[in-house]
């Protein structure tokens with residue numbers, strides 16, 4: 001396959017449909033496209049291409065199809081389950097040059113973007129219109145990659161996940177044909193829900209070349225808070241009570257004690273090092289006051305140790321930056337080790353038990369790591385730092401992941417709330433084929 005993919009014919013044909021500098025076999029570039037942000041084994045593509053237009057993507061796909069060469073679409077490579085690692089080599093299609101914001105339809109609360117636009121690039125532009133895009137994974141990922149993994153983040157508890165934001169996709173299918181999966185209307189009863197099918201397809205159904213996405217008005221008032229608890233289960237149970245009470249919480253994130261230590265070390269903060277909920281409320285002044293008072297009462301009933309509100313912009317930004325940087329805090333805190341992240345999501349009533357089970361399993365297996373989560377959605381992660389040269393430690397970490405996944409599946413949850421199937425969960429599925437639906 002390697003020799004075939006690298007064939008002079010294919011390279012020449014690619015250079016005809018793209019330009020000379022949009023096609024490369026350069027070793028360093030191939031290495032950058034042979035790994036993701038996690039611990040998975042590296043495998044290099046034979047060729048990397050950088051298209052600039054939908055038509056160029058279509059021509060590349062047609063050529064790959066004709067030569068029977070595998071292809072991997074590539075956004076930023078921030079995925080965590082081995083998605084972008086080309087284990088069958090072939091062509092990697094890097095979308096970084098397709099990074100234009102094509103249209104802001106402020107009155108329709110819609111934007112049209114190319115797939116290589118990153119979420120922070122989009123939000124910078126939207127701010128000029130008093131708008132924002134809600135989905136915020138920890139990495140500054142591309143919108144194409146985020147749609148392909150059905151990404152979510154800290155605000156999904158209020159605004160929904162990537163699938164809820166996509167109105168239309170322009171997609172290049174495997175034969176090079178170009179289709180649209182939706183339209184600009186807020187709702188439609190016309191036929192199948194193709195947006196739903198293509199979002200989360202992880203590059204298996206086609207390449208997204210344009211995305212039309214929902215955006216929102218920046219809320220009038222925003223308030224953030226940190227509430228710490230004596231134990232993880234108190235924090236998790238407080239989340240269930242907050243949601244049951246109907247408080248329209250915009251963000252609620254759980255960070256366990258070891259992770260709070262990492263937060264303080266990395267972000268130079270001095271937050272209480274106890275299991276903590278990071279919270280955010282959006283609304284008008286009067287509504288916000290009520291929500292905050294009600295939340296204070298609820299967390300007090302769950303033995304909250306203390307709750308601190310961040311009212312000014314700078315303190316609030318510091319809080320969320322610290323949360324978003326947590327994975328990087330672990331990476332920096334354990335030089336030489338690699339990150340492995342679990343990603344199950346359960347019905348909210350099962351969350352407290354699941355987190356307790358995970359913490360016990362981490363300790364029993366003697367692994368290093370912490371628990372964090374978008375707990376308002378029932379989604380949590382164990383962040384593990386593992387030594388890639390220690391096969392025995394990798395085995396224990398994989399054993400932990402499998403235990404956590406099976407625990408979630410037995411309670412009708414899913415192996416992945418937001419990161420996607422990739423190669424890791426596919427392997428668990430193979431092993432447990434017929435027992436569970438992932």
Ligand SMILES: Cc1cc2nc3c(=O)[nH]c(=O)nc-3n(C[C@H](O)[C@H](O)[C@H](O)COP(=O)(O)OP(=O)(O)OC[C@H]3O[C@@H](n4cnc5c(N)ncnc54)[C@H](O)[C@@H]3O)c2cc1C
Nearest residue numbers: 075076077078079138141142144145146148151152203208
């Ligand atoms: C520190 C850190 C924190 C993270 N936190 C979160 C989080 O909170 N929530 C979350 O959901 N994820 C999180 N992630 C994972 C990651 O950021 C997401 O999976 C993200 O959606 C991947 O985007 P990307 O641009 O990096 O895509 P890539 O990693 O490049 O690709 C991901 C998948 O999308 C496909 N793809 C890419 N572009 C296209 C395209 N144009 N058309 C079709 N398919 C395409 C790829 O083939 C691959 O299957 C985190 C990762 C890191 C490193």
